[in-house]
Amino acid sequence: MHLHNNIRKLRFDHGEMSQEELAESVSVTRQTIHAVEKGKFVPSTLLAFRIARFFGKNVEEVFYVTDDLQENQ
C-alpha cells in the first residue's frame, strides 16, 4: 500500500502557496513538506491532521491510499 496526497494541488489552490509557507504554518521544515508531497516520507497522524486542518479539509481529502494492485492497473 502506498500513501498519496493532494498537497501540491491544494497549495496552488491556496494562492500558489509555497512549500516554505505551508511548512511554517504546520511547524515543520520545508524539506519535510517536500518529502511528504513527493511520497518519500509518510507523515505522522498528527502532521497529517495539521496539514488537512490548515487547508480546511478532512484527512481523507488530502491523503489517500492505493494498494499495489490498484497501481499496476
Place this chain on the structure above:
Amino acid sequence: MKKENSLPAKGQQLRVLSLITLGLLTLSFLWLFYDIYAYLEIRGRSQDVDRLSNLLGAGYIVRVLLFVSSAILLLKAFRRGLRTDITVMAVIASGVVAAIATVFDFAALSDIGHEYLDMGYECAMEWTTLFLSLIIRLFFLFALLLAIIRIMRSLATLKVPAGKAVDEVLFEITQYIGIICGLAGVVFITWSFGALQDFQIKAWHRWLFWFYSAAIIIPYFTVNIYWVVRLAKRKILSLYDEKQKQDIAQSGLATWLISIPLMILVTVATSGSNDSVTVILWFPFYLFSTVLVFSVLLLVRFLKS
C-alpha cells in the same frame, strides 16, 4: 507558479561560497591549534623545527584562501543586500587586522629562525606578535562563523518568525561541520598511529593528545550548542521535526552498524602494535569516524529530500 526547491543562480553561488568558506574556516580553526603546538615546540628549541615549519607554512595557504574566500563572500553578500551590523563590522575589522598580522607572523617566524634558534637571542617581541596574532585570528574565525550563518539564513526565501519552524540551515551547516571535523579527526588519528608506533608514551603526551582531539571536535559541538541555545531562546521545545528525527534515527542505526565491522577491523589491524598507543587512540578514532559517517549519511538524506 512559484519556483520550488531552488534558489536563483546568484543565491546558489552565494550558498556554495558560504560552504567553501565554512570549510576553510573549520580547517583554519584546527590549524590554529597546530600553530600553538608548533610555536611552543619551536620556543622549546625542538629538534624537529624543519618538519614543524613545513606544516606551519601549509597553514598559511589555508589562511590566505580563507581571507580571499571570506572577502568575496562578504562582497557578494553586500550586493545581495547584507546589512552592516556589529557581526559584519567585527568580521571586517578583525579580518583586516588578522590579514596584516599574517604578514607580521611570517616576518616574526623568519626572525625567530635566524635570531632565536641560530643566534640565541630572546626575540620577546616576535613571540608576543605571534601569540597576539593567534588571539586576533580566533576572534576573526568566531565572527566569521556568525556572519556565514547569517548569510546562509538570509538565503532562505522566507523569513522564519520566532517560535515557528525548526531551522533547516543550521541543520545543514551542522552536518558539513561534522564531516570536516570527523574527517580531520580520522586523518589526525591515522597519522598519529603511524607516527607514535616507536614512541615512548609519557603522561603529558596523553594530555596533549586529548587536547588536540578535543580541539578538532570543538567546532562540531559548538555549532550544536549554538543551535540548542537559539532554539531555547525562541522557546521551541523540539530540536527537530519528525522527518529530521526519522533521518537521524536511520542514520544513527546505519552508523552503529557500520561502526561494528569498522572497529573489528581496527582491532585486527592494531593487534601486535604498541599497546599504549592503541589504548589512547581507539576512542578518539571511534568518535571521529562515527561523527563523520553519521554526518555524511544525514546530509545525504537531507539533500535527497
